[in-house]
Amino acid sequence: MNIATRKRDVKRADAADAVLCVDLDGTLIRTDLLHEALFMLLRMNPLFLFALPVWLLKGKAYLKSQIAKRVMPDVTALPYNENLLAWLKVQRARGRQTVLATASHQRYAEAVARHLKLFDEVEATDDVNLSGQEKASRLCERFGEAKFDYVGNGAADVPVWNVARKAILVGNERAALAYASRAHAVAFKTDEPRLSRLKLWTKAIRIHQWLKNTLLFVPAILASKYFEAATVGQLTIAFLSFSLCASSVYLLNDLTDIDVDRRHKTKHTRPIPSGMISVPDAILFSIVFQLCAFGLSLALPPAFTAVLAAYFFVTCAYSFFLKRLLLIDVLTLAGLFTIRVFAGSAAVGGEVSTWLLAFCMFFFLSLALVKRFVEVSNQLENAGRKETGRGYQAADLETLGQAGLASGFAAVVVLALFIDSPQIAQNYSHPEFIWLVCPLILYLICRIWILARRQEMHDDPVVFLMKDWRSQLMIAAGAIVMLVSQMV
Numbered sequence: 001m002n003i004a005t006r007k008r009d010v011k012r013a014d015a016a017d018a019v020l021c022v023d024l025d026g027t028l029i030r031t032d033l034l035h036e037a038l039f040m041l042l043r044m045n046p047l048f049l050f051a052l053p054v055w056l057l058k059g060k061a062y063l064k065s066q067i068a069k070r071v072m073p074d075v076t077a078l079p080y081n082e083n084l085l086a087w088l089k090v091q092r093a094r095g096r097q098t099v100l101a102t103a104s105h106q107r108y109a110e111a112v113a114r115h116l117k118l119f120d121e122v123e124a125t126d127d128v129n130l131s132g133q134e135k136a137s138r139l140c141e142r143f144g145e146a147k148f149d150y151v152g153n154g155a156a157d158v159p160v161w162n163v164a165r166k167a168i169l170v171g172n173e174r175a176a177l178a179y180a181s182r183a184h185a186v187a188f189k190t191d192e193p194r195l196s197r198l199k200l201w202t203k204a205i206r207i208h209q210w211l212k213n214t215l216l217f218v219p220a221i222l223a224s225k226y227f228e229a230a231t232v233g234q235l236t237i238a239f240l241s242f243s244l245c246a247s248s249v250y251l252l253n254d255l256t257d258i259d260v261d262r263r264h265k266t267k268h269t270r271p272i273p274s275g276m277i278s279v280p281d282a283i284l285f286s287i288v289f290q291l292c293a294f295g296l297s298l299a300l301p302p303a304f305t306a307v308l309a310a311y312f313f314v315t316c317a318y319s320f321f322l323k324r325l326l327l328i329d330v331l332t333l334a335g336l337f338t339i340r341v342f343a344g345s346a347a348v349g350g351e352v353s354t355w356l357l358a359f360c361m362f363f364f365l366s367l368a369l370v371k372r373f374v375e376v377s378n379q380l381e382n383a384g385r386k387e388t389g390r391g392y393q394a395a396d397l398e399t400l401g402q403a404g405l406a407s408g409f410a411a412v413v414v415l416a417l418f419i420d421s422p423q424i425a426q427n428y429s430h431p432e433f434i435w436l437v438c439p440l441i442l443y444l445i446c447r448i449w450i451l452a453r454r455q456e457m458h459d460d461p462v463v464f465l466m467k468d469w470r471s472q473l474m475i476a477a478g479a480i481v482m483l484v485s486q487m488v
Helices: 003-013 033-044 046-050 052-057 060-070 082-093 106-116 133-143 155-163 174-183 197-204 207-222 229-256 279-297 302-320 328-347 354-379 394-419 422-426 431-453 461-467 469-486
Strands: 019-022 098-105 121-125 148-152 166-170 186-188
Touching: 019 082, 019 133, 033 046, 033 060, 033 098, 033 229, 033 279, 046 052, 052 060, 060 098, 060 106, 060 121, 082 098, 098 106, 098 133, 106 121, 121 133, 133 148, 133 155, 148 155, 197 229, 207 229, 207 328, 207 354, 207 461, 229 279, 229 302, 229 328, 279 302, 302 328, 328 354, 354 394, 354 431, 354 461, 394 431, 431 461, 431 469, 461 469
Parallel strands: 019 098, 019 148, 098 121, 148 166, 166 186
Antiparallel strands: none
């Protein structure tokens, strides 16, 4: 159809509204259901990774059908484009016929349509992958060329826009914007993210969590090597390497937990669950960060690279299935904190004291139990275990609290025994001052647990310690005591 003919058809159709066809992925919702369903499938069983290429060889429609048979996203919690939904409600009130036309599988599309109650019909992938030219042909066959308006968001929608009466653009994808400027398409104002792209990514990779990686400096501080230039340089590289690796895993963790996080009272605002950062972009950045992390590790002893690899594989295992195992999850979290101490020692070619390892294991187990206690109390107060994706029930809260306090007190006992050990005289001129650290740690442990039971604490104790000035004061006082105890 040439432009002149199309303009005449549009004028004839102006007297009555044409059928309104709306795309789903990236248009009605700020995400792609196929991408999300893939991660849900792999979280259910990572071995499906080997089945995906086999399914794809039989066609994309077959791949989608096999995934749809096994997993179902929660359509009630999807990040919908609220402005577009409001506009669709107005169109429906005017009596306009609306159609959900999507490349997502029929099962998913029908679930969305039932939830929203805004569509008269659903056209979606069944035996044919309804994308691009296939969608254009289906809609022309169903409603006639230039007899429908189409709301889309990207390059895959261009063939449909070419045969629609009116092209309506949602979002800011480059290919779609180029089409809009060329064909005078209508640009629909959407609910854009309030944060800049830089702030979104800063939030997504959780730079504030890099504070945990200062544990790499602990072995050097305890060995009085923090003034050596070579040691500081090595530990700085190690810190950056570990932080990039951790951010890579944070992105992966958000992808695997995307449906669970949307039902969380605070995590639903994260850039990935909210749809502000796409799944493909998150995967790309996760890979780039991981490559940079291991690239930096090559400047350090091979032992550090080995510890970094161990950390990566354990965190991946945690993200996919260990986090759903009763008690295994908190023991793994405590172990991941302790691995950082090993990494710091490996970066400078030192050894880790058994006293330090014992202290770290008990102390960080207490913090891990705090994290789980708060999470469970928020999500499982009156719910069953299947609704949370965790291995805990509301009845377990008391046990978690008791175990957490006991672990914190055990860490203080280990520290007290360390003060009287023969090893301490090698690095400390005045080890008796270290006794002052014990009440400081007791204060931190008791305060964290009191606030956790009051539900007045963030679900991540590290974030809490960063924001709580009293805790920061105790940490600073402890650092000063350790420094004084080393002075001659």
